[in-house]
Amino acid sequence: MATPIYEPLNTLKKVADNIWIADGEIIKMRVAGVGIPFPTRMTIVKLNDTDLWCHSPIKPDEQLLEEINTLGEVKHLISPNKIHYAYIEDWKKLYPHAIAWSSPGVEKRAQSQNITVKFDRALENKSPAEWSNDIDQLIFRGSRVIEEVVFFHNPSKTLILTDLIENFELERAPNMLWRSAYKLAGIADPDGKTPIDMRLTFLGQKEKARQCYLRMLKWKPEKVILAHGRWYDKNGTRELERAFKWLEKS
Numbered sequence: 001m002a003t004p005i006y007e008p009l010n011t012l013k014k015v016a017d018n019i020w021i022a023d024g025e026i027i028k029m030r031v032a033g034v035g036i037p038f039p040t041r042m043t044i045v046k047l048n049d050t051d052l053w054c055h056s057p058i059k060p061d062e063q064l065l066e067e068i069n070t071l072g073e074v075k076h077l078i079s080p081n082k083i084h085y086a087y088i089e090d091w092k093k094l095y096p097h098a099i100a101w102s103s104p105g106v107e108k109r110a111q112s113q114n115i116t117v118k119f120d121r122a123l124e125n126k127s128p129a130e131w132s133n134d135i136d137q138l139i140f141r142g143s144r145v146i147e148e149v150v151f152f153h154n155p156s157k158t159l160i161l162t163d164l165i166e167n168f169e170l171e172r173a174p175n176m177l178w179r180s181a182y183k184l185a186g187i188a189d190p191d192g193k194t195p196i197d198m199r200l201t202f203l204g205q206k207e208k209a210r211q212c213y214l215r216m217l218k219w220k221p222e223k224v225i226l227a228h229g230r231w232y233d234k235n236g237t238r239e240l241e242r243a244f245k246w247l248e249k250s
Contacts, residue, residue, distance in 0.1 A: 055078045
């Protein structure tokens with residue numbers, strides 16, 4: 001049976017100079033009482049001072065940690081939105097001097113799920129001094145339910161997203177049911193986009209989201225990394241325009 005994973009798992013895959021991804025195991029997210037399988041992916045950036053910036057850390061793995069430790073010192077652990085935080089506490093225990101950065105609403109979410117995680121600082125709509133020379137950021141606003149912090153690695157022209165675009169390849173789906181679900185949600189490759197349930201949370205405030213989207217377009221990304229599904233290693237700006245057509249003014 002096909003599964004939506006991107007082997008090899010738990011190993012660094014170079015995106016460009018000083019930026020890597022690592023694909024992790026499948027997790028199941030509960031949506032309307034149903035466990036939906038999601039592949040996991042983290043992004044690692046080496047900053048100018050050799051500190052490592054870790055976006056949406058996946059489940060710690062010994063081999064992966066050994067590879068990461070050869071790059072530099074893990075200094076920043078990033079929760080990009082309130083549903084991407086589950087392993088940050090595990091990484092914090094392994095790297096106690098790392099700073100855990102919270103996204104809007106994540107602390108309340110963790111508390112509601114009875115998950116213990118201690119964050120040190122909050123992400124804002126502007127990059128902090130720790131990585132402003134390498135990475136731009138903004139809070140993607142407009143949703144009544146979730147706000148995602150998006151990042152742009154300037155040296156490699158790489159946009160780093162989490163759930164604002166999902167892009168599942170149908171041939172990797174576990175079965176026909178999930179292939180149909182991906183299509184209905186609007187997240188099937190090659191036309192992946194913001195899932196339909198998430199798009200609906202922007203009703204009435206799409207202009208706020210559109211302004212955030214236009215700011216991302218100004219970055220002119222060449223690559224777009226996603227947390228779930230096939231990411232875009234080329235034609236980043238064109239893929240961004242295609243995926244956010246739902247924000248065009250009627």
